[in-house]
Amino acid sequence: MTAKILDGRQLAGKIKQELKGRLETVKRETNRVPGLAYLLVDDDPVSKHYIAGKTKACNEIGMNSFVEVLPANILEEALLYKIDSLNARPEVHGIIVQLPLPERINVHRVLERVHPKKDADGFHPYNRGLLFSSHTAIVPCTPKGIIALLKENQIPLEGKHVVILGRSLVVGRPLLMLSLNENATVTICHSKTENLKTFTRSADILVAAIGKPKFVTAEHVKPGAVVIDVGIHQVEGKLVGDVDADSVSQVASAMTPVPGGVGPMTVAMLLTNTFQAFQNALADEAGATLKPTSHLGR
Ligand code: NAP
Numbered sequence: 001m002t003a004k005i006l007d008g009r010q011l012a013g014k015i016k017q018e019l020k021g022r023l024e025t026v027k028r029e030t031n032r033v034p035g036l037a038y039l040l041v042d043d044d045p046v047s048k049h050y051i052a053g054k055t056k057a058c059n060e061i062g063m064n065s066f067v068e069v070l071p072a073n074i075l076e077e078a079l080l081y082k083i084d085s086l087n088a089r090p091e092v093h094g095i096i097v098q099l100p101l102p103e104r105i106n107v108h109r110v111l112e113r114v115h116p117k118k119d120a121d122g123f124h125p126y127n128r129g130l131l132f133s134s135h136t137a138i139v140p141c142t143p144k145g146i147i148a149l150l151k152e153n154q155i156p157l158e159g160k161h162v163v164i165l166g167r168s169l170v171v172g173r174p175l176l177m178l179s180l181n182e183n184a185t186v187t188i189c190h191s192k193t194e195n196l197k198t199f200t201r202s203a204d205i206l207v208a209a210i211g212k213p214k215f216v217t218a219e220h221v222k223p224g225a226v227v228i229d230v231g232i233h234q235v236e237g238k239l240v241g242d243v244d245a246d247s248v249s250q251v252a253s254a255m256t257p258v259p260g261g262v263g264p265m266t267v268a269m270l271l272t273n274t275f276q277a278f279q280n281a282l283a284d285e286a287g288a289t290l291k292p293t294s295h296l297g298r
Helices: 008-030 045-061 076-088 107-113 125-132 141-152 172-181 196-200 262-285
Strands: 035-041 064-070 094-097 161-165 185-189 205-208 226-229 233-235 238-240
Touching: 008 045, 008 141, 008 262, 035 045, 035 076, 035 262, 045 064, 045 262, 064 076, 076 094, 076 107, 094 262, 125 172, 141 172, 141 226, 141 262, 161 172, 161 196, 172 185, 185 196
Parallel strands: 035 064, 035 094, 161 185, 161 205, 205 226
Antiparallel strands: 233 238
């Protein structure tokens, strides 16, 4: 068997085209466009590379982007002040604080400071809580992109066993909730899981988000399973994932490539989340709807 490739780049391109059209329509009607702001602490080249990709995607669809690089020795209070000022700017609808932050900065305090309505990454505890209770929320981009890619390829989740390797707040945990919302049966594994292959080999859909190059091999995969590779690593000048694509492609029925799978979907979902936040802001301004976050009064 040679696995079908789940082309995230193609779907992301389609989503961006749709957003571009919707954005042009809203711009004609309101003379407003969405804006996404990035705060980057320290001039880390890898983070700068990620941000460059995201700002390029904003430009492609006509969305404004604002990047602020802050010194590595910035005080936590000064970073919080920066977030407050972005929260107050009406032309900013989404705010991203690039992670990781220096260890001396309390990441939870920082993420909580981003207004929940401008939380383009879906990392604020309020949005996480909404996801936990199956309500509509701003959902973290990578798991949201995975679900969209599965749906686009008519891969049903209902009744299926989804096994997720990795329990991070960015990928594993929100994907657990999204998969449950789709009526999947979900198992989540982590570094302390014993007999890992027992779990992975029972997966109809196996998601690898562990941060270890080519960790998942054909031996982990049930024949015919769908494999989603979240990992991204530079190995000997080549991009590879958490999945050993050469061996797994011989047993899986479908899998995501690296690059061109989950990565582009993450960026597309970031734009989608920002557009959603923009529309919510317009509706709030018009007093048209009562949004679930309104009682926060912030
Ligand atoms: P993370 O925060 O480092 O978490 C890694 C998770 O994997 C942890 O829960 C860890 O368990 C678990 N783990 C480690 N070794 C394991 C093992 N041998 N067996 C089972 N589980 C194991 O990582 P992350 O932020 O979720 O990211 C994971 C990977 O995805 C990274 O390569 C990252 O660069 C990539 N990523 C890609 C995108 C994209 O858009 N393509 C987005 C986000 C992340 P413990 O909890 O027990 O430590």
